[in-house]
Amino acid sequence: MGRPPTPLLSTDRIASAAMDLVRATGEFTMPDLARKLKVSPSSLYNHVSGRGQIVELLRERAMSEVQLPDDQPDRPWAEAVADILRSYRRSYARYPRLIPLLTAYAVNSSHAIRMYNMLAVTLHRAGFDAADTLRAITLMDCFVLGSALDLAAPEEPWESGAEVGPELAAALATGAPTPARADDAFEYGLAVLLRGLQPGG
Amino acid sequence: MGRPPTPLLSTDRIASAAMDLVRATGEFTMPDLARKLKVSPSSLYNHVSGRGQIVELLRERAMSEVQLPDDQPDRPWAEAVADILRSYRRSYARYPRLIPLLTAYAVNSSHAIRMYNMLAVTLHRAGFDAADTLRAITLMDCFVLGSALDLAAPEEPWESGAEVGPELAAALATGAPTPARADDAFEYGLAVLLRGLQPGG
Incomplete structure (x- = not known):
């Protein structure tokens, strides 16, 4: 009966401990x-080489549930972008303190670069020039x-007090509880973005 | 020669100390x-009544440089919104860890509610219904x-490594150093948003 074996130090254990610290305190040193x-x-x-490498390990975890669609050149660009952004948000929403x-x-990080590559390829193919692709x-x-x-x-992301005017109060009254409110607003915002983005514009 | 007088505790000193902690560590207890x-x-x-009130004091500071335009009912709604959002971003960018x-x-907080009231009035007048105003x-x-x-x-918000494909590399090459890159992207994004937002849509 010795003491339980101490788990060996590894990049994975270091990343997990850093994530615990960030979730609890917003930071790690x-x-x-x-x-x-x-x-x-x-x-x-x-x-690990230092703090920067640990941050990239945490980014890999935040990105770990990002699902990239198959690259289908014939598919409308806005559909491919919408798929990527929905998945990107879901994956990051698990770790808001990390943002x-x-x-x-x-x-x-490889996973992040793969996603940005796919966005850049999709936008380029849709006719966005290089500067607008970055923007x-x-x-x-x-x-x-x-x-x-x-x-x-x-x-309830806003408290309803005496200072809330009638227009804002009417708007707030339409909001379902989170997460339904946030999901609905995200889909609205996504549609606005995709409508407003103009290739070659 | 007594000791220097200890400054009296006040909500203002409490908020300043909380802000210092957030800037240094991302959090305060x-x-x-x-x-x-x-x-x-x-x-x-x-x-203070507790942590919640201190957070609101910090929100007031983050909002303190938000300048609201005069309410001019004849002005195009998108211009009024653009003014508010530019000022809102500049004020918050001073305290990213607070977000x-x-x-x-x-x-x-009163300052925040005033801004949201003005956005709601402007959108309502432009023809957005209450649900779309919240969204x-x-x-x-x-x-x-x-x-x-x-x-x-x-x-350089992205490192250029071997995994960066040609389309992403071309996009990254167009980016000026921060803050010019971030300012340019913000103005582009603002134009996209205002183009994509459709009253009664």
Whole structure:
């Protein structure tokens, strides 16, 4: 009867511990991570090059449920984009606290690059020039990440007080409880985006 | 020569200390806040009702530079909305770490309600029904908060590695350094949104 074996340190265990810290506190530091894993900070560096690599491991997890559709050149571009963005939002909505951390670091994970490649190919084929492709992808990113945060919002995202005017009160009264409200607003926003995006415009 | 007078505890000092904690760590707890202010947790409750009120004080600060245009019923609705959203993004971009904290709490600050009232009045007057007014405001919120996070992104938000395909590489090559890239993408996204939003649609 010895003590239970200590699980070996691995990039996977390091990423899981960092994710736990982010979910609880919104942040992780290398010293906190070492303390949580009961190892010295220097032993972390035997497995990862530093904080930046851990952030990319967390990005891989946030992206892990993104399903990319098959590339079908004949399919309308807006349908392919809609599929990607729906899946992107669902995957990120699992980790809202991670979002500002991920946006503060350059994207360098295979799964993320695969998604951005597919968006770029789809937009290029639809006739968007290179500059508009970058702008459109940035817009999609901002919309999806904002929407993932909205899905984590409270049931009633606005309190109805005396200062709420009649037009805003009428609008708020139409809202179903979250997540139905957030899902409905996301589909509306997606339709607005796809209507407003104009290839070669 | 006595010790320097300890500044009196006030809601303003409490909000400043909470903001410092959020900027440094992404989060604040009441015990951390008490420690930072060198007071007991219970004395915080002589000034604020709890964490929720402090979050609203932080929201007021994030909104403090939002400039609302004069209400001009004859002005095209899209111009009024564009003015509000530009100012909303600039004000929030000062505090990107605050964004997931604010979206996790119901909005209950006067400054924020004033802005949402103005958006609702403008959309209602333009012919949006109550349900679409809520959806459109939610879309604007998601877009603005995502764009405020984008403004805090690194100079090169994507790393160019071997996995980046030719279409994505061409798009990335058109991007100016941040903040010019983020500003340009925001204006493009704003135009897309305003083109895609259809009253009574």
